[in-house]
Amino acid sequence: MEERNRPESKNFIEAFIEEDIAPGGQYEGQTVHTRFPPEPNGYLHIGHCKALCIDFGTAEKFGGMCNLRMDDTNPTKEDVEFVEAIQQDIKWLGFTWEDRFYYGSDYFEKDYEYAVELIKKGLAYVCELTPEEFKEFRGDVDTPAKSPWRDRPVEESLDLFARMRAGEFEDNQYTLRAKIDLASGNFNMRDPVIYRIRHMHHHRQGDKWCIYPMYDFAHPIQDALEGITHSLCSLEFENHRPLYNWVVENVSVPHKPRQIEFARLGIDHTVLSKRKLRNLVETGVVSGWDDPRMPTLCGLRRRGYTPKSIRNFCERVGVAKSPNTIPYAFLEFCLREDLNETAQRVMAVLKPIKLTITNYPEGQSETMVVENNPNRPVDGSRAVTFSRNLWIEAYDFLAQPVPKYKRLYPEGPECRLKGAYLIKCTGYVTDEEGNVTEVLATYDPESRGGDPADGRKVKGATIHWVDAATAVDAEVRQYDNLFLDADPDAAGKDYLACLNPNSLEVLTGCKVEAGLKTSDVPSYQFMRLGYFCKDSKDSSEDHLVFNRSVSLKDSFKPTV
Ligand code: ATP
Ligand code: MG
Numbered sequence: 385m386e387e388r389n390r391p392e393s394k395n396f397i398e399a400f401i402e403e404d405i406a407p408g409g410q411y412e413g414q415t416v417h418t419r420f421p422p423e424p425n426g427y428l429h430i431g432h433c434k435a436l437c438i439d440f441g442t443a444e445k446f447g448g449m450c451n452l453r454m455d456d457t458n459p460t461k462e463d464v465e466f467v468e469a470i471q472q473d474i475k476w477l478g479f480t481w482e483d484r485f486y487y488g489s490d491y492f493e494k495d496y497e498y499a500v501e502l503i504k505k506g507l508a509y510v511c512e513l514t515p516e517e518f519k520e521f522r523g524d525v526d527t528p529a530k531s532p533w534r535d536r537p538v539e540e541s542l543d544l545f546a547r548m549r550a551g552e553f554e555d556n557q558y559t560l561r562a563k564i565d566l567a568s569g570n571f572n573m574r575d576p577v578i579y580r581i582r583h584m585h586h587h588r589q590g591d592k593w594c595i596y597p598m599y600d601f602a603h604p605i606q607d608a609l610e611g612i613t614h615s616l617c618s619l620e621f622e623n624h625r626p627l628y629n630w631v632v633e634n635v636s637v638p639h640k641p642r643q644i645e646f647a648r649l650g651i652d653h654t655v656l657s658k659r660k661l662r663n664l665v666e667t668g669v670v671s672g673w674d675d676p677r678m679p680t681l682c683g684l685r686r687r688g689y690t691p692k693s694i695r696n697f698c699e700r701v702g703v704a705k706s707p708n709t710i711p712y713a714f715l716e717f718c719l720r721e722d723l724n725e726t727a728q729r730v731m732a733v734l735k736p737i738k739l740t741i742t743n744y745p746e747g748q749s750e751t752m753v754v755e756n757n758p759n760r761p762v763d764g765s766r767a768v769t770f771s772r773n774l775w776i777e778a779y780d781f782l783a784q785p786v787p788k789y790k791r792l793y794p795e796g797p798e799c800r801l802k803g804a805y806l807i808k809c810t811g812y813v814t815d816e817e818g819n820v821t822e823v824l825a826t827y828d829p830e831s832r833g834g835d836p837a838d839g840r841k842v843k844g845a846t847i848h849w850v851d852a853a854t855a856v857d858a859e860v861r862q863y864d865n866l867f868l869d870a871d872p873d874a875a876g877k878d879y880l881a882c883l884n885p886n887s888l889e890v891l892t893g894c895k896v897e898a899g900l901k902t903s904d905v906p907s908y909q910f911m912r913l914g915y916f917c918k919d920s921k922d923s924s925e926d927h928l929v930f931n932r933s934v935s936l937k938d939s940f941k942p943t944v
Contacts, residue, residue: 395702395703396703396705397438397442397614397616397644397646397703398442398445398446400614400642400644401416401442401446401613401614404613404614404642405446405613410640410642411613411642414613415446415447415448415449415613416442416443416446416447416448416449416613416614417443417448417449417450417451417610417611417612417613417614418439418440418442418443418448418449418450418451418612418613418614418615418616419439419450419451419452419453419606419607419610419612419615420435420436420439420440420450420451420452420453420474420481421453421454421455421488421603421606422454422455422470423454423455423456423458423658424454424455424456424463424466424467424470425463425466425658425662426466426658426659426661426662426673427466427469427470427473427658427661427673427674427680427681427682428469428470428473428474428680428681429656429658429661429678429679429680429681430649430651430656430679430680430681430684430694430697430715431648431649431650431651431656431679432681433477433649433681433694433695433697433698434648434649434698434701435616435617435618436474436477436479436698437695437698437699438616438646438698438703439616440474440479440480441698441699442614442616448613449482449484450479450481450484451481451484451485451486451610451612452470452471452474452481452484452485452486453485453486453487453488453606453610454467454470454486454487454488455488455599455603456487456488456489456586456587456588457488457489457596457597457598457599457602457603458596458599459582459584459585459586459587459589459593459596460584463587464587469673469682471485473681473682473685476681476685476691477681477691477694477695478691478695484610486606486610487588488602488603488606489586489588489589490588491602491605491606491609492589492592492593492596492597494605494609495597495601495602495605496549496595496597498605498635498636498637499545499560499578499579499597499601500542500545501635501636502562502563502578502634502635503538503541503542503545503560504538504542505634506538506563507562507563507564507634508541508560508561508562508563508578509533509534509535509536509541509560509561509563510533510536510540510541510544510545510548510558510559510560510561511531511533511534511536511558511559511560511561511575511577512533512557512558513531513532513533513559514556515556518559522571522574523566523567523574525569528566528567528574529566529567529574529575530566531561531566531575534563534566534575541560544558545560545579548560548579548581548594548595549593549594549595551583551594553581554581554583555580555581555582555583556580556581557581558581559577559579559580559581560577560578560579560580560595561575561576561577561578562575562576562578562601562627562630562631563575564576564627564630570623570626572600572623572624572626572627573626573627573630576598576600576601576627577598578597578598578600578601579595579596579597579598579601580595580596580598581594581595582594582595582596584596600624600627600628600631601631603615603628604628604629604631604632604637604641604643605631605632605635605637607632607639607641608632608637608638608639608640608641609637609638609639611638611639612639612641613639613641613642614641614642614643614644615628615641615642615643615644616643616644616645616646617643617644617645617646618645618646618647618648619645619646619647619648619705619707620648621643621645622645625643625645628643629643645705646703646704646705647704647705647706647707647708648707649698649701649708649710650707650708650709650710650873651679651709651710651711651712651715652709652710652711652712652870652871653712653865653866653867653868653869653870653872654679654712654865654866654867654872654873655679655867655872655873655879656679656873657873660873660879661673661678661679661680663880664678664866667880669880669883670866674686674921676688676861676863676919676931677863677866677887677888678866681694685920686919686920686921686931687863687917687931687933688719688723688906688907688915688916688917688931688933688934689719689933690719690722690723690726690906690907692722693715693718693719693721693722693723694715694718696718696721696722697714697715697718700714700718701714709871712865716934719915719933719934720915720934720936723907723909723915723933723934724759724909725759725760726757726760726906726907727757727905727907727908727909727915728756728757728763728903728905728907728908728909729754729755729756729757729758729908729909729911730896730897730899730900730908730909730910730911731768731802731848731849731850731896731897731910731911732848732850732858732860732894732895732896732897732900732908732910732911732913732916732930733775733776733777733848733849733850733855733894733895733896734777734860734891734894734910734913735777735778735779735891735894736775736776736777736778736893736894736895737775737776737777737778737781737820737821737822737823738773738774738775738821738822738823738852739773739774739775739776739781739792739807739822739823739824739825739849740772740773740774740822740823740824740825741772741773741774741805741807741825741826741827742810742824742825742826743826743827743829744771744772744827745772746772747772748771748772749769749770749771749851749853750769750770750771751767751768751769751770752767752768752769752770752803752804752833753765753766753767753768754766754767754768754803766899767899768803768850768851768897768899769851769853769854769898770804770805770851771851771852771853773851773852773853774801774849774850774851774852775849775850775851775852775855775895776792776823776847776848776849777847777848778820779791780792780845780847781793781809781812781820781823783812783820790843790844790845791844791845791847792807792809792823792825792844792847793809794809794810794811794812795809796808796809796844797842797843797844798828798842798843798844799842799844799845799846799847800834800842800844800845800846800847801827801834801846801847801849802834802846802847802848802849802911803833803834804832804833804834804849805827805828805829805831805832805834806827806828806831806834806835806836806842807825807826807827807828808825808826809823809824809825810824810825810826811824812824834846847912848910848911848912848913850895850896850897851898852895854897854898855895855896855897855898856895856896856897856898856900856901856928857892857893857894857895857896857928858894858895858896858900858928858929858930859890859891859892859894859927859928859929859930860890860891860894860916860929860930860931860932861888861889861890861891861919861929861930861931861932862888862889862890862891862932863887863888863889863931863932864884864886864887864888864889865884865887866883866884866887867879867882867883867884868882868883868884869882894930896910896928896930900928901925901928902925904918907933908930909936910930912936913932913935913936914932914933914934914935914936915932915933915934915935915936916930916931916932916933917930917931917933918930918931919931
């Protein structure tokens, strides 16, 4: 990551900005000012993180500022729940807008004034085409669009626009259109609608307005009024840039921001569209926006993702101009890398079978002191009890060994109980149906800590365990991709048909170290199993619930 500070590794946005603020550039000597403009109609997802890292991160790099602005221009869908969640998520990632929090709708009065200014300049007119006629007169690549109202006198447009605002007309009866170029090869420039009538309640403005500005008109004005120098947005706005520029050139705004576009982030095996994510929530496919399988920030947080892992991910994915789909495994790689440093090592048994150490005295118990994280001695150590009856993973024993099996089986190799003793399996107990109910072993009292006193080679595996006398029960939720299909987000694909029916596996009766009942570190490494965290919603001291954040094994070979 240090690489990024070297001049040659500057991304194209940074290179543009550097030019702009250099002597002779259009923002010579100015403070770089960006903004993040989410539409409060859903929760932020990992795609938004990329935009956040670019908007806030770029400002940070240039010692500038980034505003947070709710893009609530469209009156249909906003919700206070989303506004608050968006703020919480951005703070959690570690970005700050300080006191620069705005709503697009706060500029409605200004938008209106600028629209009037355009009419007065002969650069906008009230049009009466119905939505159907509008389509019909749109033209095509070879045919210009048409509007019989284009040359409506300024006075008449002014009057009609005022009456539109006053609520005299029905939805869609009139529109205000910018007078640009009906023959433009860019359809966004073919006299785009900049105001429409919508008799709708606005979540902040109430019923004050029944005309609403279009995003392409309102957005550049919002940017300009806030003194934004660089308006960074995703690539779908590239074709709208001429209109963005036209607006800031033709209304008397105090600043002229520059729009620069970057490619959206895509991740395989998931969808990154609020509409689709909302649908998963509303149809009950997932338990909510914060279901740990969701690519939302709140879902990732509940799953055990850290801000650092997500920011590292975005940083490494980089800022490209061409669309890119990143393997979900790379996101997991970034998490594993962070948790490897910070997670507390503990032992938990997910599919338990009883192990009895037959030569360990009944009723006896001892305490092993184990380091919490060998990578970070500052994390200290904790006590783990050991006694005659333990829980081990059922898969660490086989009555009939298979070739190369180095764990427990009768007359098998000596195995190490992590941090405790060396043991040898001597037999097992079955129930009437022949199922193994208990594994029997003897231990070497001279091997306390897990190493032989005589230095002999231990041929078997090291296995994890918990003391049956003190272990507590837990529920463990293991997650897999939400979608089996690698690209469920592809245009035209029925994403609901690509769901993975096994994306959630719930294990009950798991056994964990007693200390986990009350400990509250953010992340654990369950030895040999993966990284886990307590579920922030469902876990309690009486009913522990852990989410698997990511497995230990790394199937991903980083190429990014
Ligand atoms: P969605 O399709 O998920 O509804 P959106 O673009 O409508 O996304 P906004 O709330 O308008 O969502 O997005 C706020 C900002 O985040 C915009 O600048 C948008 O370009 C950016 N953004 C959204 N999705 C992505 C993505 N997948 N990758 C990068 N940036 C994104
Ligand atoms: Mg949007």
